[in-house]
Amino acid sequence: MTAANMETKTPSSNDLKNPMKDGNVNKEETMEIPKVIGTDYSYKHTIVWKNAIGFLIMHILALWGVGLLFAGYMKWQSLVWTFFIAFLSTEGVTIGAHRFYTHKSFKATPFLKAIFLLCQTIAGQNSMFIWCRDHRLHHRYSDTDGDPHNSKRGFFFCHIGWLMHKKHPYVIELGRKIDMSDLQADWMVMFQKKYYYHLYFLLAFLIPVWVPVHFFGEPVLHSILVVYFARYVLQLNGTWLVNSAAHLYGTRPYDAKLQPVESWFVSFISLGEGWHNYHHAFPWDYKAAELTMHFNQSASIIRFFERIGLAYDLKTASPELVTNRIIRTGDGSHYKMGTEEARAAVTAWGPLHPLNPTYNTTLKAPDAILKPEGLPLYHEKDTLNLTVIQKNSRRG
Template sequence: MSHEKSQSKYLNWTNILFFTINTSVSVVGTILLLMYGTIHSATWILAIITWFLFGMGGITVGYHRLFSHKTFKAKAPVRFILLLFGAGAFEGSALEWCTDHRDHHRYTDTDKDPYSIKGGFWYAHIGWIFTLDPSTRNYDNVKDLQDDWMCRFQHRFFVPIAILMAYLIPIAITCLWGSFWEGLLIAGLRIAALQQFTFCINSVCHMFGEKTYSTKQSARDNWFTALLTFGEGYHNFHHQFPLDYRNALRFYQFDPSKWTIYTLRCLGLASDLKRVSTAKRLRYKMQFDFNQIKAMKSNIGELVQPLYDKVSSQLLHIESLETAIKQLKKQNPFSANGKLSQYQAALSEKNQQLKAAHYELKYFIKSWNQVLANALRLNRKTALLDGVS
C-alpha cells in the first residue's frame, strides 16, 4: 500500500526545513517586532480572518469533510474557493491530504496508517511528515478526486497557489498600511499555528480524551482540540461515523464547520448533507454503554441484558422502517399497479409505523439511561469499598 513503516528510515528535508524555518523565523520575528516595534490591530484581525478561512474553510470543511469523506456536495465555485483556502493552509494539496486521510481511516492504528498513534505521540503529531517519502503515495484511493479538474489543477500548481494564498495576498494587504514585515511574519505564524492545531487531531485526539462510541480504535473525543480546529475534536464520533457532515451533535459542543456547511445548503451552495440516522447512532452508543457495564465486577450486565436486547431490537426495527421509506420514495409513485393512491397509502403506513416506533423508543431510552446511571453509580461504590478493604 501507499504507507509503510519503512518510511521512518527516510528523512523528508523539504518538510523538515520548511517547518523549522517558517516556525522559528515567524515566532522569533513576531516577538522581536512586538519588543522593538508594533503590530497594527488590523494585522491581527487579518491573521484571525485567514485562520478561519484557511483552517475552517480550507482544511475542515474543504479537505476533510468535502473532499476526503464526501459528507456533502458543493457547487463548483465553492469547491474551487475551498481548494484555494486549503492551499493557503500549507498542508499539501487536496490529493495528498486526502489520500493520507483515507488511508488513516482504512488502516487506523496499523502499520499502514500514515500517522498511526502506535508510532508514538511525536510520530503521529509531526514525525510522520518529517519521514514521509512522497514516492510511497500511489493515490489509488483518490481516483474520484483525480477525475476532478479542480483537484488536478490545485495539485499541479500547489506551490505557487499556496505561496500566493498564504504569503503574498496577506503581505499585499498589510502593505496597505505600510507594513511588509507584519504581513510576512504574521502569515508565517498563522501557518505554523494552524498546522500544529491540525496535527493535534492525529496525536492528542488519539491519546487523550474519552471514547463515546467505540473502543475498537484509539480515536477519542477531546473538547479542547475542537476549539482549535473548528469542531474536529470529537474524534471518536468521527471515526465511528466518518460520512456524517457533523463532528459534534450537542448544542454545547463546538462545531462551527457543521453550521458553515448547513449555511451553504441554506444558500443553495451545498446539498446532500449526509448524517447518520439517530437509530443507528443510538445503537452504537448503547452497545458501547453495555460493554462498559459488562466490564464491571458486578453481575449487572446479566440483569440489564433483557432491556438491552429489547432496545436494540427496537432500534433495528426503526432502521428497517427508515430504509423501507427511503426505498419507497425512490420508486415511481405510479408503479403500484398504476395507482398513486396505493403508493401514498403504503408510504403513509410506513411513516405511521415509524412514528409509533420512535414514540415507544423514547420510553426505552429513558429506562436505559436510568439503568446506566445506576450501574455506574453502583460500580463507583464497589470500587470505593474495594479500596477501603
C-alpha cells in the first residue's frame, strides 16, 4: 500500500488497547506489538517524581538567571558569550544531531563530525546516540504510543511531560528495533556516549561558567544562574517547541495526513526546525523546509560547510517531487499552490508571515494510526513499501 492509497478505516478499540496499564515492563520479555499502533487514551503514564522535581528546580533557577539579566547584573561581554554558547549548542542539535546523524541528509568530514559532537554535548540533551535513537523512533511512529513525545497526549506531555514519565511500553519495545548500526559503527559517537557525563560537565557547565568569571569578573553564582541555568532551560524549551507547538498549531500544506505543522515562530526560535510538516514529509532533505531564506539559518550554514569542503552530498527534494506531494496530500493551504477554500478554513492570529500566516487552523488534525512497520525515515522511494493506515479528515 502506498502513501497515496491509504486505508481510512478506524481500527477497533481492541486493536489500540494497551495491555500494560501500569507502565511496568519486564525487560527480559519481548512485548507483542499489536496490528495497529495509535494512541490509547486510557493508558496512564507513571510519573517519575525525581525528574519532575528536578525540572521544577531547574526552571526556578533559570528564572532567577533571567531576572539577573533584565536587572542589568551581567556585563555585555557575558551576554554575548551566553548567546554564543547557546548558538553553538543549538546548531549541535539542529544540524549535527538532527539533520546529519539522525536523517543522514548530507555527509561530513571527520573534523566536522567532531564539531557536531562537541556542540551537541553542550546542548545537554543526552548523548548523540540516544538523541538520534529517540528521534528516529519519533519519526517512525510519529504521534502514536510508539512516539516518545506523542503530541496526541496534549501540549504539556509532548513539550516536557514525556521526560517526567516512564516511557510507554511501545516506546521501549519499538526502540529496540530501530536500526542504529551506522552510529554503532562510528567510534566518535560511541566515545561520546561512553564518556557523555564527563564531557557534559566540562563542555556544558565548567568552561561556559568559568569564562565570564575569569575574563569578565562575574560572580560565580551569577555566571552559573545565567550562563548555565538560564541558557540551558531556555534552549531546552526552544527545542521542545518543535515537539509540541510544531505538531499542534499550524497548517499542513505538504501532507494533511501527518500531524506536524508549519510554524514560522518555532522556526525563528529553533534556527529553522519549525517548517515541520515539510520535514516529516521529506525527512531526508537537508533544508528541513521547502525554502531556506525564511528563518532557516541552519540550511545556510550547511551550504557554507559545503562551500569550504566540510560537508558534501547534500540531499534535497526536487521541485517536481514537492509539487506532486502538495497536490496529492496537502491540506490546500500552501502559499502558492493552495486553494481559497482551504485558506478560508485557516484562522490567523498573532504576527503574520507571508509563507505561514497562521498558528492555528479549523482543519481537523488527522488521526495517527500506523502498522508496526511505521513511517519511512530516509527517502521518498520508501513510501512504495509504506504500510500506513491513517484516517484523514480535512475539515472539522
